Amino acid sequence: GAGVSQTPSNKVTEKGKYVELRCDPISGHTALYWYRQSLGQGPEFLIYFQGTGAADDSGLPNDRFFAVRPEGSVSTLKIQRTERGDSAVYLCASSAKRGQAETQYFGPGTRLLVL
Amino acid sequence: AQSVSQHNHHVILSEAASLELGCNYSYGGTVNLFWYVQYPGQHLQLLLKYFSGDPLVKGIKGFEAEFIKSKFSFNLRKPSVQWSDTAEYFCAVRGATNKLIFGTGTLLAVQP
Numbered sequence: 001g002a003g004v005s006q007t008p009s010n011k012v013t014e015k016g017k018y019v020e021l022r023c024d025p026i027s028g029h030t031a032l033y034w035y036r037q038s039l040g041q042g043p044e045f046l047i048y049f050q051g052t053g054a055a056d057d058s059g060l061p062n063d064r065f066f067a068v069r070p071e072g073s074v075s076t077l078k079i080q081r082t083e084r085g086d087s088a089v090y091l092c093a094s095s096a097k098r099g100q101a102e103t104q105y106f107g108p109g110t111r112l113l114v115l
Numbered sequence: 116a117q118s119v120s121q122h123n124h125h126v127i128l129s130e131a132a133s134l135e136l137g138c139n140y141s142y143g144g145t146v147n148l149f150w151y152v153q154y155p156g157q158h159l160q161l162l163l164k165y166f167s168g169d170p171l172v173k174g175i176k177g178f179e180a181e182f183i184k185s186k187f188s189f190n191l192r193k194p195s196v197q198w199s200d201t202a203e204y205f206c207a208v209r210g211a212t213n214k215l216i217f218g219t220g221t222l223l224a225v226q227p
Contacts, residue, residue, distance in 0.1 A: 031213065033213075033214065033215075035215075040219070040220075041219055041220075042119075042205050042207075042217030042218050042219050042220050043159070043205070043215070043217050044217070045214040045215065045216070048213055048214055055213070056212060056213065056214060059214065091158075091159070102147075102209075102213065103149075103161060103164060104215060105161070106151070106158050106159040106160075107158060108157075108158040109158060
């Protein structure tokens with residue numbers, strides 16, 4: 001079946017601009033995660049949704065970052081006043097079951113470059 | 116705080132050589148452990164996972180990993196690598212919260 005999809009695959013923007021990154025989870029998956037992967041690093045957790053609500057946003061680096069999931073399916077990660085340090089690959093993952101038996105499935109990522 | 120350490124950042128092997136990639140984590144409670152793989156130009160894929168039970172888990176493509184609780188380790192092994200195993204490998208742990216904590220990854224290059 002279809003996996004997690006993310007759009008756009010690449011985004012180039014200028015410092016100070018606003019960007020939105022979209023994630024379509026696997027159909028029926030209730031949990032959705034955003035991670036950020038910088039060059040030479042593993043993915044780092046940003047935020048986790050269970051349904052429509054953000055269950056854990058402890059990984060968001062500052063208040064320029066915000067994410068929504070209004071209908072419990074598609075999610076949008078929003079970054080205001082982008083900075084060069086925001087350049088990274090933003091990964092989305094979804095899972096069908098929370099708790100001990102949960103496995104997260106990752107999308108291809110959006111590569112963000114802030115000039 | 117939870118953390119994951121992958122000791123080898125870059126490994127180069129010849130085909131048919133045996134592979135062992137180290138992974139250690141720091142967390143005192145019950146953990147779930149994962150190895151993900153990222154082939155060139157592709158997204159992260161699950162290789163194998165440990166939730167409970169037999170500490171020796173088998174994954175796809177002949178990979179296996181052993182959970183040794185006393186050593187806080189979850190090393191990945193394969194007896195005979197192939198050129199197609201060239202990829203980046205990430206170890207990850209999940210503790211009390213749902214988020215995954217990843218290591219920095221190991222880049223494996225298999226020479227034909």
